[in-house]
Amino acid sequence: MKRIILSTIGLMAAVLFIPVVASPYVIYLSTEVLIMAIFAMSLGLIMGFGGMPSLGHSALFGLGAYTVVALSQYVSNVYVLLGAALILTLIFSLITGFIAMRNTGIFFLMVTLAFTQVLYLISSGMNLWGGADGMSTMVRANFGFGNIASSTGLFYMIGVFFVLSYFLLKVYTSSPMGKILKGVMENESRMTALGFNPKIFKTAAYTLAGGMAGIAGALYIYKNQFVSPELFSVHTAAEAMIMVFIGGYGTIFGPALGAGAFVFIENYVSSFTDRWSLILGLIFIAIVMLKRGGIIHLLSLAWNSIVRMRKKMFSERKRNVVEVKEEEEMVNERITKSQ
Amino acid sequence: MNALLKVSDLNKSFKALHVLKNVNMEVENGERHVIIGPNGAGKTTLFNCIYGTLTPTSGMVYFKDKPIHDEESYKRVKKGMSRTFQKNNLFEDLTVEENVHLAILGNKDYKFNPLKPLLQYKDVNEKKVEVLEEWGMYARRKWLVNQLSYGEQRLLEIILALSSNPTLVLLDEPTSGMSPSETSQFTNFIKKIPRDITLLIIEHDMEVVFSIADKITVLHHGEALLSGDPESVRGEQMIQEIYFGGGALSK
Ligand SMILES: Nc1ncnc2c1ncn2[C@@H]1O[C@H](COP(=O)(O)OP(=O)(O)OP(=O)(O)O)[C@@H](O)[C@H]1O
Ligand SMILES: [Mg+2]
Numbered sequence: 001m002k003r004i005i006l007s008t009i010g011l012m013a014a015v016l017f018i019p020v021v022a023s024p025y026v027i028y029l030s031t032e033v034l035i036m037a038i039f040a041m042s043l044g045l046i047m048g049f050g051g052m053p054s055l056g057h058s059a060l061f062g063l064g065a066y067t068v069v070a071l072s073q074y075v076s077n078v079y080v081l082l083g084a085a086l087i088l089t090l091i092f093s094l095i096t097g098f099i100a101m102r103n104t105g106i107f108f109l110m111v112t113l114a115f116t117q118v119l120y121l122i123s124s125g126m127n128l129w130g131g132a133d134g135m136s137t138m139v140r141a142n143f144g145f146g147n148i149a150s151s152t153g154l155f156y157m158i159g160v161f162f163v164l165s166y167f168l169l170k171v172y173t174s175s176p177m178g179k180i181l182k183g184v185m186e187n188e189s190r191m192t193a194l195g196f197n198p199k200i201f202k203t204a205a206y207t208l209a210g211g212m213a214g215i216a217g218a219l220y221i222y223k224n225q226f227v228s229p230e231l232f233s234v235h236t237a238a239e240a241m242i243m244v245f246i247g248g249y250g251t252i253f254g255p256a257l258g259a260g261a262f263v264f265i266e267n268y269v270s271s272f273t274d275r276w277s278l279i280l281g282l283i284f285i286a287i288v289m290l291k292r293g294g295i296i297h298l299l300s301l302a303w304n305s306i307v308r309m310r311k312k313m314f315s316e317r318k319r320n321v322v323e324v325k326e327e328e329e330m331v332n333e334r335i336t337k338s339q
Numbered sequence: 340m341n342a343l344l345k346v347s348d349l350n351k352s353f354k355a356l357h358v359l360k361n362v363n364m365e366v367e368n369g370e371r372h373v374i375i376g377p378n379g380a381g382k383t384t385l386f387n388c389i390y391g392t393l394t395p396t397s398g399m400v401y402f403k404d405k406p407i408h409d410e411e412s413y414k415r416v417k418k419g420m421s422r423t424f425q426k427n428n429l430f431e432d433l434t435v436e437e438n439v440h441l442a443i444l445g446n447k448d449y450k451f452n453p454l455k456p457l458l459q460y461k462d463v464n465e466k467k468v469e470v471l472e473e474w475g476m477y478a479r480r481k482w483l484v485n486q487l488s489y490g491e492q493r494l495l496e497i498i499l500a501l502s503s504n505p506t507l508v509l510l511d512e513p514t515s516g517m518s519p520s521e522t523s524q525f526t527n528f529i530k531k532i533p534r535d536i537t538l539l540i541i542e543h544d545m546e547v548v549f550s551i552a553d554k555i556t557v558l559h560h561g562e563a564l565l566s567g568d569p570e571s572v573r574g575e576q577m578i579q580e581i582y583f584g585g586g587a588l589s590k
Pocket of ligand 1: 381385425
């Protein structure tokens with residue numbers, strides 16, 4: 001728990017720090033990064049800890065967004081809007097999760113894809129909420145201390161949700177529920193024999209991730225003020241999956257890094273060349289070919305080698321039996337748990 | 340009290356293949372009950388039916404006097420059952436202690452808690468240390484399962500089964516693949532398991548069988564041919580011919 005709290009504080013500091021040094025454009029992009037990070041982290045939970053590759057995750061993002069747009073015609077209270085988005089997406093993901101959970105692997109993927117397609121067709125076919133053209137709205141968040149209108153204010157507001165999501169996911173994955181989820185991913189039939197009903201743990205994680213994706217979608221409206229069926233598309237779902245992979249499959253923070261890389265590559269590389277998606281694609285392929293890992297893995301490799309180098313310099317000066325032993329133990333530990 | 344486990348008229352077919360034929364069997368409280376029989380006799384299938392891994396085609400299974408034959412297997416852990424698998428069935432990419440954590444959690448009500456880190460549960464830590472030390476695996480706690488030797492993995496199977504505070508443990512050929520020294524270590528461990536835990540064991544190694552069994556049931560072509568104490572089974576003419584003469588029990 002100590003480590004979780006410490007890393008959360010570190011993250012909070014980083015979020016607080018960005019607007020101090022960044023240009024308005026970078027702040028604007030970073031806001032988008034935070035939204036996509038919440039979205040990608042939630043997908044990272046069910047993919048990397050639950051073994052559930054979902055193409056239905058954009059359904060929840062879109063549902064959260066549409067909920068805010070639709071309700072904002074009648075109410076403007078941010079608590080009501082976000083609360084409604086959360087509740088609706090929780091219910092939707094609970095029900096669809098329950099149905100999808102009968103399947104695994106590619107069939108799971110197809111079922112979740114089907115849900116997304118249904119929402120896509122409904123949202124583009126109906127005249128409500130702009131149909132295929134989408135619809136814009138004017139929402140401003142007011143949590144009780146004035147309208148959040150500036151881009152820095154918006155960044156901080158979404159930053160709070162981002163840090164909260166990170167903390168929640170960290171706690172969840174270290175709790176019994178989370179450890180069991182991981183066990184189910186590793187060996188479902190064995191978990192049944194050990195006394196667990198796998199469906200419960202998978203559905204719970206799927207629902208939690210769904211609610212989080214819903215919140216991300218709702219926050220997206222506070223930034224973009226516009227919703228369209230595009231949010232429901234396979235494209236959105238696939239993008240989130242790419243973020244998970246390039247950031248670091250099987251970790252909580254990796255997908256957030258992936259979201260950062262994705263958004264920045266998309267925006268900066270596209271100013272040099274139209275082929276930005278090609279570059280992203282190449283990175284993606286490289287990471288998939290190299291198996292797992294992702295950005296977070298590269299960072300930890302770099303970190304480990306720095307630690308090792310310092311250790312070497314230190315131990316050359318003063319090397320005794322005890323240290324050698326310690327080092328051996330550390331190496332062993334590193335081998336056994338590469339995290 | 341009646342038998343802890345009672346199997347009555349149990350049948351199991353896979354399509355046309357009739358694997359278990361009217362099997363009747365009782366396991367008393369505290370007993371070390373060993374099932375022997377040649378390859379393909381249906382021993383593992385019997386375990387699967389007792390544990391709920393498979394649903395019997397017909398017949399009943401009573402545990403603590405209650406019928407459980409149509410219950411999901413995960414519910415049986417709470418009632419006090421646990422099992423090992425003939426082929427190692429572990430969490431290969433997790434460490435030894437993470438495997439044990441999961442096994443302990445299987446019978447805890449707080450398995451549904453999403454907010455408290457697992458490592459903060461004192462009883463989980465205590466139980467983990469207890470079982471790992473008891474079986475001489477504490478030094479291996481941080482190892483990944485796939486770094487263990489095959490024999491150690493066999494031991495871990497048993498450790499997992501004993502981690503959920505069971506009253507009845509089903510061990511499916513625990514010594515298969517163990518070295519002779521590991522096997523004798525295993526036999527010693529088994530003898531130390533307290534009698535409030537009942538053991539039902541499938542075993543091929545006759546030396547192990549006769550050193551631990553209170554009672555032996557012989558399964559042959561899906562039929563429980565006979566059940567009795569080790570001496571009477573050893574003395575039985577028919578058994579002598581089928582098993583000890585032909586060497587059918589060796590793999
Ligand atoms: N799921 C299944 N589907 C079809 N046939 C099966 C299945 N499980 C077992 N069998 C068949 O049932 C018969 C009994 O198998 P079982 O595994 O119970 O034997 P066993 O006594 O445990 O043998 P061994 O000593 O080799 O472990 C075998 O002929 C096997 O092929
Ligand atoms: Mg068998």
